[in-house]
Amino acid sequence: MPQFPPHLTFALVPPRNFSSISRDLVAIGRRFYARGWVQGTSGNFSVVMSRKPLRLAITASSVHKGQMRAENILQIDDSAAPVGSRRAVPSAEARLHLEIVRRRGAGAVLHTHSIWGTILSASAPQRDGLKIDGFEMLKGLAGVRTHEHSEHIPIVDNDQDMVRLAGVVGETLDRNPDAHAFLLRRHGLYTWGDTLADAERHVEILEFLFETIGRSATFRPAGGEGGVHHGSIENF
Amino acid sequence: MPQFPPHLTFALVPPRNFSSISRDLVAIGRRFYARGWVQGTSGNFSVVMSRKPLRLAITASSVHKGQMRAENILQIDDSAAPVGSRRAVPSAEARLHLEIVRRRGAGAVLHTHSIWGTILSASAPQRDGLKIDGFEMLKGLAGVRTHEHSEHIPIVDNDQDMVRLAGVVGETLDRNPDAHAFLLRRHGLYTWGDTLADAERHVEILEFLFETIGRSATFRPAGGEGGVHHGSIENF
């Protein structure tokens, strides 16, 4: 695995135009749809267009991610209100994207609904997080330089009140400054990165780890001593 | 997840022509084939062309859904008899499509045969339904506005007598007015929507939930208290 630098400041993110970003989000939609991570119009994606004033390119609500077109991407301001000429309803979870961008300085935010993310987040209602350690794949997370890393992924209870949920997400991010992602319980994954490519890499790595841990949970090989114990659901 | 409106009346469905609908059904066939939901020529799809008189565009019998062409779509009347110039045998299950269209005012009906739908429908021969609750993904079902929703999916015993089975399906739909779908035991899923896009979204959501519940059934994570308990097979 390659090593990736720790969180860069947003000053390093080169300016890009809206149509180029829209095309990239459409391509990500196709790739994630092919993997089964955005079924049933679920999932939403955003990229920071500018910081001052804050502007995000974000997927419109209710769009099939496998058939999305550039016209399904719109721009919002720092209150999640649409700006610009494309008239569409932004994703209901736009406030969560804004919260992540503000607290982490992220350049891109991706939200997916995967089978294994859902199973792991649902499997222990009393616990507030997932710990994953010892896997080489962890080195694909920004700033991680060794497989001897322990990643804590907070699990936040799902909520339909987006203002309240954004507040809980903000506090969770502050309490877990090293986390590269969080899970909404029985809902899905949020992760981010300095660039859209970084955020996509984080999705791929975390989904790989979720599936590895999920499939390992009942695994007892012939001739082996037991299961795989490098993922756990716990409080922290 | 976006929120979708409750069942619209059919007056809102815009008129569309047969060749456009045929192309859309061919595209759905390719997508479902890629996911493994219509193996071995299984599955059948329909769209309402007109209400008075009732006309459905429906897939012909015995067609490979991954290689289907527009010529494999035909039109039937309210007795499941072919009408129009394309001469082909309609799906043997056309009567079930008609029953759903009449009882629910659906604009499109999709039937799939998935691994997980088959496993769940087969897993408890004495039970008459599947209950799924607490998942964000449920919000993709028309009219559902919160993850705190409990979806009851009736399981109907399979039957080769299509007239008799259509009768049982009709009664089941009437007894479960809020159901968005039903399963035929050891056979597959029927779901529907105001539009073909709505019906496809329902297939994707229900298959996601079937797989999540199916994979969770033996899941016991290290460090967690137990499995996932947001799906069950029960009588209702």
Add this chain to the structure above:
Amino acid sequence: MPQFPPHLTFALVPPRNFSSISRDLVAIGRRFYARGWVQGTSGNFSVVMSRKPLRLAITASSVHKGQMRAENILQIDDSAAPVGSRRAVPSAEARLHLEIVRRRGAGAVLHTHSIWGTILSASAPQRDGLKIDGFEMLKGLAGVRTHEHSEHIPIVDNDQDMVRLAGVVGETLDRNPDAHAFLLRRHGLYTWGDTLADAERHVEILEFLFETIGRSATFRPAGGEGGVHHGSIENF
């Protein structure tokens, strides 16, 4: 599910030319490769070109099925010797194809190596077959008209001596006149049909059923009474 006619006599198979058949086999190779059924150059496919004299179009040995080209298909005679202008080594298992064509009057034979077929064939070394009953998907097998069908799939011990193995396969086919397929233990599936499309449909149906039964083997749903009991490994 549609109903398919029982085994037709070969007189009904229309004559087709070699380049058309080669193209069809190449397309099947791509589809099966995408599903993971012919990894590592495994699997081989054949179509009857003529009966008198017996000529088969068959995949060459050691070809990657996802990257196969028409030039990788050759013709063999009734002793598995290559005939015609394309010079290549036929599949080592050509004798098994010939045995099936002779005993069943098949027009096409397909051999795949799937994960679930391998697991099921390996799971009970003392047993000589797999029984599958009660699934609608069974109706896709030629001549089966109801889900209340019990399909017996013989499991034959693997053997590197192709003359000896062809003899055992021949006896097995004679002892199981209703079987639509057999498994070679820890090796893979053989199935066939009057046409190549019939044989492909049989592969898709049997792989669906293998995966359904395989995944069901440890399945115990919350709220249900127990696992799925419509597949078993037994002697017959």
Add this chain to the structure above:
Amino acid sequence: MPQFPPHLTFALVPPRNFSSISRDLVAIGRRFYARGWVQGTSGNFSVVMSRKPLRLAITASSVHKGQMRAENILQIDDSAAPVGSRRAVPSAEARLHLEIVRRRGAGAVLHTHSIWGTILSASAPQRDGLKIDGFEMLKGLAGVRTHEHSEHIPIVDNDQDMVRLAGVVGETLDRNPDAHAFLLRRHGLYTWGDTLADAERHVEILEFLFETIGRSATFRPAGGEGGVHHGSIENF
């Protein structure tokens, strides 16, 4: 399954040009990405360009394998230093590729990160290898002529010190002269071949076997005596 010759000497590998090799590596990246074996920019691939002096074409560090282009392949010398006009950082694991090329005379080396390889390598921390026997698919490994073959796949502890790890890999290769591959613990698979096609075939075969053994670990069929016992984690 076809039979493949034992390790050829490198004299038999025909000379090929860099742009042709780069295109082949790009195509392998797409195929492996589609299978989920190189998520999150993981994995790296190399091909021997010349022996004297030793030159490898190898994937650059941190490249998304599904979107890789020919420009992402560079050349390195026998100390893993880049040579030639393309300026990029070679994969951090280039030294492992060189070690394999030297000890085995391999013409191509492929490294993948799969779910099942990770699970198997993680499942028994005290054991130093995986034994697989009795599967027809083993015949796809170079030089193996019967399914009655027992393949020992060493498991090497992961290490971020590439010089030290290369030393351990070299010793492991010498101690296991018949091994076609090794696993890095909680990291991934290394395999190789005389040609790139041979190495890709080895990846496909080993991933098939890992998944078969992994899925078999909890498999207890109805009517069968027990699980599949043709894979084990053990010391050797």
